[in-house]
Every structure is written in structure tokens, then in C-alpha cells.
Amino acid sequence: MAQDSTPSGALVYEARGLKKIFDGGSVAALRGVDFQVWEGEFVAIVGPSGCGKSTLLQLLGSLDRPSEGSLTYRGQSLADLRDPSAYRAAEIGFVFQAFHLLPTFTVAENVQIPMFEGPLSRGERVARARELLHEVGLEHRLDHFPSELSGGERQRVAIARSLANNPSVLLADEPTGNLDSENAAHIVELLLQLHRDRHTTLILVTHDLTIAALAARTLRMKDGRIVHSPPDPVAA
Amino acid sequence: MTFFTIVFRGLIRRPVRTGLTLLGISIGIAAVVALVGMAWGYEKSIGRQLDVIGIDMVVSNMSGGLLPKVFDESLQGRVAAFPHVAEVTPTLMLMLSVEEAPLIMVSGREWGSFTWKMLRVLDGRIPKDATERAVVLGRLAAEGLGKKVGDTVQIEAEELQVVGIVDGQAVVENGAIILALPLLQEVTGNEGKVNFLNIRLTKDTTKPEVARLRDQIKEIFPEGRALEASEVVGTSQGFRIARAMSWSTALLAIIVGVLGVMNTMLMTVFERTHEIGILLAVGWKRQRIIWMVLCESALLGLLGGITGVALGAAGLKILESTTTMRGLLEPDLSPKLLLTSIAIAVVVGVISGLYPGWRSSRLSPSRALQA
Ligand SMILES: Nc1ncnc2c1ncn2[C@@H]1O[C@H](COP(=O)(O)OP(=O)(O)OP(=O)(O)O)[C@@H](O)[C@H]1O
Numbered sequence: 001m002a003q004d005s006t007p008s009g010a011l012v013y014e015a016r017g018l019k020k021i022f023d024g025g026s027v028a029a030l031r032g033v034d035f036q037v038w039e040g041e042f043v044a045i046v047g048p049s050g051c052g053k054s055t056l057l058q059l060l061g062s063l064d065r066p067s068e069g070s071l072t073y074r075g076q077s078l079a080d081l082r083d084p085s086a087y088r089a090a091e092i093g094f095v096f097q098a099f100h101l102l103p104t105f106t107v108a109e110n111v112q113i114p115m116f117e118g119p120l121s122r123g124e125r126v127a128r129a130r131e132l133l134h135e136v137g138l139e140h141r142l143d144h145f146p147s148e149l150s151g152g153e154r155q156r157v158a159i160a161r162s163l164a165n166n167p168s169v170l171l172a173d174e175p176t177g178n179l180d181s182e183n184a185a186h187i188v189e190l191l192l193q194l195h196r197d198r199h200t201t202l203i204l205v206t207h208d209l210t211i212a213a214l215a216a217r218t219l220r221m222k223d224g225r226i227v228h229s230p231p232d233p234v235a236a
Numbered sequence: 237m238t239f240f241t242i243v244f245r246g247l248i249r250r251p252v253r254t255g256l257t258l259l260g261i262s263i264g265i266a267a268v269v270a271l272v273g274m275a276w277g278y279e280k281s282i283g284r285q286l287d288v289i290g291i292d293m294v295v296s297n298m299s300g301g302l303l304p305k306v307f308d309e310s311l312q313g314r315v316a317a318f319p320h321v322a323e324v325t326p327t328l329m330l331m332l333s334v335e336e337a338p339l340i341m342v343s344g345r346e347w348g349s350f351t352w353k354m355l356r357v358l359d360g361r362i363p364k365d366a367t368e369r370a371v372v373l374g375r376l377a378a379e380g381l382g383k384k385v386g387d388t389v390q391i392e393a394e395e396l397q398v399v400g401i402v403d404g405q406a407v408v409e410n411g412a413i414i415l416a417l418p419l420l421q422e423v424t425g426n427e428g429k430v431n432f433l434n435i436r437l438t439k440d441t442t443k444p445e446v447a448r449l450r451d452q453i454k455e456i457f458p459e460g461r462a463l464e465a466s467e468v469v470g471t472s473q474g475f476r477i478a479r480a481m482s483w484s485t486a487l488l489a490i491i492v493g494v495l496g497v498m499n500t501m502l503m504t505v506f507e508r509t510h511e512i513g514i515l516l517a518v519g520w521k522r523q524r525i526i527w528m529v530l531c532e533s534a535l536l537g538l539l540g541g542i543t544g545v546a547l548g549a550a551g552l553k554i555l556e557s558t559t560t561m562r563g564l565l566e567p568d569l570s571p572k573l574l575l576t577s578i579a580i581a582v583v584v585g586v587i588s589g590l591y592p593g594w595r596s597s598r599l600s601p602s603r604a605l606q607a
């Protein structure tokens with residue numbers, strides 16, 4: 001593993017020759033991706049539509065398995081995980097462009113959903129959901145349903161939900177893609193603040209270059225490859 | 237919010253579909269309760285009848301339809317000669333269509349035997365002797381036929397006088413037309429024939445002695461058998477048929493129930509594919525998703541079972557109170573039957589949830605999210 005050669009900070013993700021092929025070979029979404037992500041980093045991923053950004057994020061979150069190459073999380077191969085759910089529950093928070101809230105559950109309930117995989121009691125779940133919703137400024141909408149909220153508010157609920165189990169990595173796939181610029185700015189601010197306060201590693205896919213500019217590092221993708229990557233913060 | 241909240245929320249989000257599925261299970265379970273309740277109730281009342289009359293053993297043919305085939309009444313004398321037999325009395329029991337009643341039990345019993353002594357006269361009297369062309373009616377039969385003392389009742393081609401209304405302390409007795417054996421033999425063309433020998437044993441007859449007696453009876457009546465009162469119900473052809481019919485109808489209802497619930501749960505899983513993807517993305521284990529589907533399915537079964545039992549019990553009560561059924565029906569709505577039926581419904585729910593649950597757990601999270 002590359003971990004022994006790192007001077008400071010821990011290696012969170014490492015991809016080597018990562019490929020993802022769909023539909024029995026007819027679609028190559030990732031055609032050999034190499035990169036590293038370090039503890040507490042904020043990495044933006046940009047690139048044209050269809051270049052494989054979402055696919056990459058899904059592999060990082062173990063929502064899907066690589067076709068070829070290696071992808072490790074803190075030295076552990078994600079392809080060999082016995083229980084990807086447990087990995088997602090304990091380590092990962094997802095934020096999606098389309099929010100992906102459950103329509104039949106209230107705001108407070110949506111935030112509690114991931115906690116069923118954790119150790120919290122019923123009362124603790126309620127309290128923690130309230131706390132997280134307070135953090136994203138929605139403590140007054142606890143009992144509303146997602147359909148009663150604006151897009152920006154929905155995304156804030158989704159962010160609160162992503163924090164439910166205190167993840168060490170946030171994976172955000174165009175979190176501002178469905179929002180107007182004002183709401184988008186709020187969401188980005190919120191993510192940045194969480195990243196700083198909690199030292200959460202933040203990997204964010206975006207089309208918006210002004211958002212990408214806020215990241216310490218921007219990976220540029222094209223046709224399933226990373227075509228531009230600034231030097232690693234800790235690379236020799 | 238608890239896990240149960242999530243399960244419950246899944247059920248109420250499609251109220252019409254859930255309601256229709258519940259109705260389906262309920263009807264199936266109601267059929268189970270009604271049919272099995274009737275069969276059990278009938279068995280119980282026969283058992284009680286033998287008990288009340290004080291019959292220890294019954295000899296009958298092994299073959300026959302709803303009631304066993306007739307045999308020659310001369311067997312009575314030979315059985316009476318065996319040790320430990322205190323009294324033997326023949327009866328001829330027939331299910332006949334009498335006037336308005338499509339099927340009614342007609343019981344011809346030996347004049348003067350102990351089977352007459354158990355009858356309490358409510359109105360009128362018992363026939364004067366074996367030759368009087370008269371009958372008594374069990375009180376439920378009287379009600380069902382709409383007869384009172386002084387009326388006549390037509391059995392086969394014969395008009396017979398109703399001289400009394402009696403209470404026999406068991407529904408089979410109360411639902412029957414009771415008359416002297418020779419008279420029934422004569423009007424139905426069964427001269428010299430009976431289909432039961434009722435035996436009363438001497439006091440303190442031991443088990444081995446009873447077994448010995450059964451062997452002796454078997455020797456002189458190979459195509460027949462002697463049953464102790466407690467066994468009569470279990471082995472009677474009629475009851476076996478009734479029981480098999482009620483359970484096979486119940487089984488059919490259960491299969492239909494399983495298919496209905498499975499269909500609903502499959503639809504649920506398909507239409508919630510995207511949401512299952514979300515649950516997987518936020519870290520839910522596949523087992524938890526299977527469990528969610530199974531619990532939802534089992535809850536559907538439980539609720540259907542409870543409403544079904546209520547429906548079935550109410551249906552039986554209504555049936556019981558209609559005049560045509562009076563005297564033929566004494567449903568057994570024991571807690572055992574009700575709980576068994578609810579348990580069956582829950583099992584139906586769980587079984588129906590297995591395949592949909594398995595399907596849901598096989599979804600790829602990334603695909604499910606795109607759905
Ligand atoms: N499940 C799938 N089956 C088949 N092909 C897929 C699947 N998912 C993605 N693809 C294909 O893989 C390629 C990369 O898709 P991906 O969603 O990763 O792109 P993207 O960079 O996120 O694009 P966008 O900016 O539009 O979201 C595309 O050509 C897409 O059609």
C-alpha cells in the first residue's frame with residue numbers, strides 16, 4: 001500500500017487503473033483512473049456531461065463495483081468489502097443533485113433513517129436529527145414533508161441526513177445542480193463549513209467552476225479519464 | 237420513529253391497494269374460520285351427545301356415506317352376550333329431506349332403551365309405545381320445521397303425529413326427529429336394519445377388557461368396527477369428509493391469499509425501487525430491507541387475519557341464527573380456532589413476503605437510485 005510512503009495525513013482513497021464498464025462492454029464510463037485523496041481534503045471533480053463523474057462517485061461510495069483496477073479506502077479494497085452497506089453507514093455521507101429524500105417521511109424522519117444502522121436509541125435518534133437540522137437551519141420544519149419544502153431546503157435536509165452517522169467522507173454529486181444561484185451559494189457554504197468544522201473529507205462533483213475554485217484541488221475529467229490533476233498536497 | 241413506523245408507513249401509503257389485499261386475506265381467513273368452526277362444532281356436539289346419553293361404545297359399518305351403511309339388527313343379541321356389556325340398543329340414523337328441511341337427522345331408536353330416557357319432555361309426551369305412529373321433535377327441529385304438538389310431519393310417504401317436543405341436551409339431538417325404531421324401519425323400507433349399536437358397559441370395565449370386547453365384536457362383524465365414544469367422531473366417514481373438505485377449502489383460500497399478498501408486495505417492491513436505492517445509499521443493510529418487506533407482508537397478514545376472524549365469526553353467528561340452519565349447526569368458535577386462523581394469516585403474510593423481499597435485496601444500489 002502507498003500508505004507507508006505518506007509523510008503526513010492519512011490516505012483516504014487511492015485508485016489505480018480504475019475502470020467501469022457498463023452493458024457488457026459497450027459503455028466504458030471509466031477508462032483507467034488514478035488518483036489519491038487525503039484525510040480532510042476538499043476535492044472537486046469537474047468535466048463534461050457523461051465523462052464518468054457520477055460513476056466515479058458511486059464507486060467511491062461502493063454503490064457499485066469497479067470492473068477493473070483497484071480502489072482502496074484507508075488501505076482496504078472496496079471491491080472486497082463483505083458488507084458495503086456497513087461501509088456506507090459508518091463512513092460515507094451522500095448528497096445528490098436530486099436530493100433523494102423519502103417522500104412519505106417527514107424532514108425529521110428522513111434524517112433519522114440512516115441512524116437505524118447505528119447504535120442510537122429512539123430518543124437519541126430524535127434528538128440527533130433535531131440537532132443536525134438545527135445545524136442546517138431547518139429546526140422549524142421538522143414535521144414537514146419534503147414536498148412542502150423548497151429545493152434549497154430539501155438539499156439542506158439531505159445534507160443533515162448525510163451527517164446522521166457522523167461520516168468521515170462526504171460524497172456530493174452536483175448538490176447545487178437543481179438550485180438557483182442564491183440557494184446554491186448557501187448549500188456550498190454549508191458544505192464548506194461542515195468540511196472545516198468536522199474535518200470531513202469532501203469530494204464534490206460540479207459543473208460550476210466558481211464552486212470548484214473553492215476546493216483545494218480540482219480533478220478534471222474527460223471521457224472516463226482524469227485529464228488534469230494538480231499535484232497532491234502531500235505528494236513528494 | 238421506530239422501524240415499525242417505517243413498516244406501517246409502507247402499508248398506509250397505498251390505502252386502496254392495502255385495503256383490497258386485506259379484504260382478500262380476510263375473506264380467505266373468514267372461510268377458514270367458518271368451515272373449520274362448523275366441522276369442529278359438529279364433532280363436539282356429537283361427542284357431547286354420546287356423553288349425555290351415556291354411550292360408551294358404538295358399533296357400526298366401516299363403509300357408508302355421510303352416515304354408515306345399515307346392517308342386520310340381529311347383531312344386537314350376539315353383542316349383548318359378551319362380558320361387560322350392560323346394555324346394547326340399536327338405532328337407525330338417517331339424514332332425510334323432510335318437508336321444508338333439506339336435510340334433517342331422523343333417529344329411530346329401540347323402544348324403552350336408555351337412549352329415550354335422556355330426553356326431557358318440553359311439551360306433550362313421549363309416544364305411548366313402539367307401535368304408536370308418532371314422533372317427538374328435538375326443540376330445534378320443531379322450530380326449524382315450524383311444528384308443534386298435534387301437527388303431523390311427513391316422513392317419506394308417511395304422515396306421522398307429533399306428540400312431543402323434547403330437549404336432548406345436545407344440538408344433534410335437538411335438531412333431530414326421534415321415533416321408535418320399528419316405525420322408522422317400516423316407513424323407510426329398512427326392515428330389520430340398523431346402522432348403530434350403542435353399548436353401555438358395566439361400571440369399572442378396565443381398558444384391557446374394553447380392548448378384548450372390541451376384538452370379540454370384530455370377530456363376529458368383520459366389516460364393522462367398535463369405537464369408544466371418544467373415537468367415534470374422529471373416525472366417522474362423514475366427519476372425515478367434512479373435515480377434509482373444510483381444510484381443503486381453507487387451503488385453497490390460503491393459496492389464493494398468498495398469491496394476492498405476494499402480488500401486492502411485489503408491486504410495492506417494484507414501485508419503491510428508487511426508495512430502496514436511497515435506503516441502500518444511506519447505509520441500510522440488505523437484511524434490513526428484506527426484513528422491512530417481510531414485516532410489511534406479515535403485518536398485512538396479521539391485520540387480514542384479525543378482520544377475517546371477526547368476519548368469519550360474525551358470519552357463523554348469523555348463519556347459526558337463521559332458521560334453516562338451526563339444529564344442524566353449533567359452531568365451535570374456540571380461542572384455539574381463532575388464534576390458529578390468525579397465525580395462518582401471519583404465516584401467509586410471511587410466505588408471501590419471501591420472494592418480494594428476496595427481489596428487493598437483489599437490487600443494485602446504483603441502478604435502484606437511477607430508477
Ligand atoms: N447504469 C448504467 N448503465 C449503462 N451506462 C451507464 C450507466 N451509468 C452510467 N452510464 C454511462 O456511463 C457514462 C458516464 O456516466 P456518468 O453518469 O458517470 O456521467 P457524469 O459525468 O456524471 O455525467 P453528468 O454530468 O451528465 O451527470 C455515460 O455515458 C452514461 O451513459
Ligand SMILES: [Mg+2]
Pocket residue numbers: 053054055173
Ligand atoms: Mg452525473
